[in-house]
Amino acid sequence: MVVDTKIYLLHFSLLTILQIIVLFFILYSVTNTKKIILYLLSMVPIMILLIVSDLFNILTICITYFIFKRYKFDFFVLSSILFVQIICTITYYFCESILNFVEKVFSSEITSFYPISFWSNVFLLVIVIFLVKRYKIVDRLKKSNLISTSLFLYFFLVIRLTIFISNFFDILDTSIMVINFLLIVQAIFTVLAFLIISYNRRKKYNFQLLKKQLDVLKEYTKELEYDEQVNAKFKHDYKNLLLSLKGSAENDSSSELINTVSDLEQYSDNYFKKIEVDFRHCQNIKNDYLKSLIISKLSKAKQKEIACHFECEMVVDKMPIDQFDCVRMFGIVLDNAIEAAVETAHPRIDIMLYQDDNQLEFWVRNNYVANTIDLKSLRQANVSTKAGHSGLGLVNIEEISQKHPNILKTFSKKKDIFSVNIKILVN
């Protein structure tokens, strides 16, 4: 292949300009004219250096980064630059290898090699820009963090190194397919690594979030429990005082006083009659998270004026499964019960927590308006009973119970009573 230096240079400069255009397209939102001018000016000497050696690419990246970065570690700018570099390098070598391949097959030289190569590059990059827009890649790049950026950097270095080595041993033309294959393997590896890492991070983050929420809940329920105790004590004292006052009023046989006292009694009875929730058995729950959950749901039910009965006769201290999974699952069941019961005329929920050597058992029974709960749709995980429902959450219960084979569930609906029983067996 005869290489005309002038054509080669023209081709090269045009490709670099293309690359700059793609970069501007991505960085468009975080840049200004001053930076662009500075950047374009700095590109002139760099292009000359690039002709000398590909290795100056690293320099390009550094300079571009320092021009465009907005703060000390701007992952978005860095990963965008790397992204553009990777894409342009890949498209360039892709076109090159295809044309080389065509030449080999027809064993004749393509006369207008560079123009074809250039236009196919343009074509590919237009597709890339389209894809970037279509899949909102810019938004994704904006979320880059240390991990995704280092993976970009890793992949970029692998590509560059491969090309450098193959240039060095002058095997780029002969074994282009092997190199392409290696690059594809690397690309798959990078994407997989990224997915695994980000999945783990999200899991960890969710776990921490849940723990934080539960800790807040714990604090809150501590206060709630204290208030409840004070309330109960107050009520007790108050009733006793009222009783003795009534007694002495009757002794004095002062009709006015008797009337006033009985008025007061009536008034306060009305107040006390408001739904009372029994928090006593909560003392038996020795796991703080579970205890907070029960107390907070009981008080939520109380706020919604649901007659709520809670029993926990045995001390509950062991959790046969991960405590957070357990608390999450019970929370979902209670939320569902509250939501279903509140729609009835006389909402009522019975809750039981039970533990023996073999199992931890959780049983919730609530009334509901007939036809709002359909066991059939409960089975088909994703369906919730009504639109705008906060999600019946049964999907989540199913998900948790998939994780732990020692969970056994029972659902039943009879007349107007819906019941969920969850047994967690000790292995």
Add this chain to the structure above:
Amino acid sequence: MSYPIIICEDNPVQLKQVEKTITNYLLFHEGNFEIKLATQSPDDVMHYLSQNEVSNGIFLLDIDLNHAVNGIELAVQIRQSCVDAKIIFITTHDELMPLTLQRKVEPLGFIAKDQALDVFRDEILELLILAKARNDKYNTDKNKSFNFSISNQTFSINKDEILSIETSTIPHKIVLYTIDEQHEFYDKLSEVSAKHPELFKISRSCLINLDNIETVNHHDREITFTNGMTRYYSIGKSKKLKNAMKR
């Protein structure tokens, strides 16, 4: 058939009262029940049970027995030796735990002591009649129940209500669907199938009760049950299913 009644109440006056209520009723309904034992001590009850075989027994127990063993513990022991016992609690307890009790001894009902005598009497009789009805039904339907157990508890499901029994994604875990319930327990589908040959196998993972089928769409191989639940049968089962449904 007369069902044995056993009463345990620590207060002698109340014990007499309960006994009298029942004997008065028996004057006109002879042969339905028979008072086998009326005692103040739970030890007597356990002793009697160890000496005699009591089937379909009806137990009226006070919860607060002023004894080392309270009525609930006694009931648990009774339940262990007589699975089919009908247990009725007589109580003044305001701190009742119906769910926990239900779980532990499955009582037939509760009667509150602190109410008018005639109401008290009526409630006793009502529960006795219910106990008789349950026992009668149980005896005629004896082989109509599907039993399974989870750790130390045994559950009994009326076979008529079963729709299907299926494997789950977790090995050895089986899901049982009835018209309005869903249960999970550990077993092997092949063993369930062997034990209950009347359940029809529509696929490798699903047994169904043919009696609760509403419609079958042979084109889509879809079976719809009386409550709207649907299942699909395997290609090879088409002919067998058609034959089985004809019967």
